[in-house]
Amino acid sequence: AVAYMDDCLTGHKAIPDRTEKGNDWDVFTALMLSAWIRRFTHNNLAANEVAKQWSTILTAAFETGEYNHDKYVLAYRDVFGKKPRGGRLIDFVQFYVISLMRGCLDPKTESAFLDHVIEHESGIYYTYDNKLKLLPPVFESKQASHYLAAIELLSAFPQAKYKLRFVLDWLDKNKKTNGRWDMGGSVSDKVYFPLSDHWRKRETREADCTKRISNLIAAILN
Known part of the structure; x- marks a missing residue:
């Protein structure tokens, strides 16, 4: 399974899903594949590179100790060379980004990131759709x-x-x-x-x- 996902991530194979136009499909598929690969192993170079990209973005977004959307968009553009498209990636409080970031953030960024996720009004996309702070x-x-x-x-x-x-x-x-x-x-x-x-x-x-x-x-x- 990991070998297949690695082939898709590195361009040797293509996933069977149709391309979605509502978001940055190439960025999203790399995110999705990398998140699942890293749930099995942290020794995959391609997946680790994607994790590093998102770590860079989130570190910039939480530089002041709380989330700054303008800095998020600017860092996203710097890393991927384009502005983010689609709510799926603009709202990073989702299963794939959170799963990918485990073990990738410095303590200060991780603390601010977790606080933001716990207080997020709509929960974690793909997982739970209510604020986590409310039991x-x-x-x-x-x-x-x-x-x-x-x-x-x-x-x-x-x-x-x-x-x-x-x-x-x-x-x-x-x-x-x-x-x-x-x-x-x-x-x-x-x-x-x-x-x-x-x-x-x-x-x-x-x-x-x-x-x-x-x-x-x-x-x-x-």
């Missing part, structure tokens, strides 16, 4: 499961352990008296749940929920 009103819901997906994405950043304490408190409050978690049957969306083959038994669902949440807590704290 889901119902724990046993698909919304809460998708919220966990967004937090899982942020948990790989070193400063997550300081930024996501409020999430740990929320999870602790929703723990059952037996020390486990159960998010209910409605979260079975065939994407994030179930982890097991089926949920015919409540105990299996509880085990899956507990495993996912325990892994998330460990990722934040470590």
Whole structure:
């Protein structure tokens, strides 16, 4: 899979998707491929180069400690040689950019970047469409499961352990008296749940929920 994506990223093969005109398609496909490659390995030169480009852009955008859109556009133009097109890339609070930036930002930039993402009104594009600072009103819901997906994405950043304490408190409050978690049957969306083959038994669902949440807590704290 990595070899195939590397071939597409380096121009030896073409992805089968049709070209979209609403954004910088070449920039977006490089971003998408690099993000997925780096979820498998950080030893791919082409993907690492794309990560370096986006790190340069975001470092400039958060130079003052908070997001500056004019600096973002200017840095984007300097790196890619053109102004950004399409909301998909103008709004960088999305799965691919966040996934790509893990381990790529200096502490100051990472801190400001995470603050911006957590306070972003529309959440993380492709993952969760509400502000992360606002906890889901119902724990046993698909919304809460998708919220966990967004937090899982942020948990790989070193400063997550300081930024996501409020999430740990929320999870602790929703723990059952037996020390486990159960998010209910409605979260079975065939994407994030179930982890097991089926949920015919409540105990299996509880085990899956507990495993996912325990892994998330460990990722934040470590």
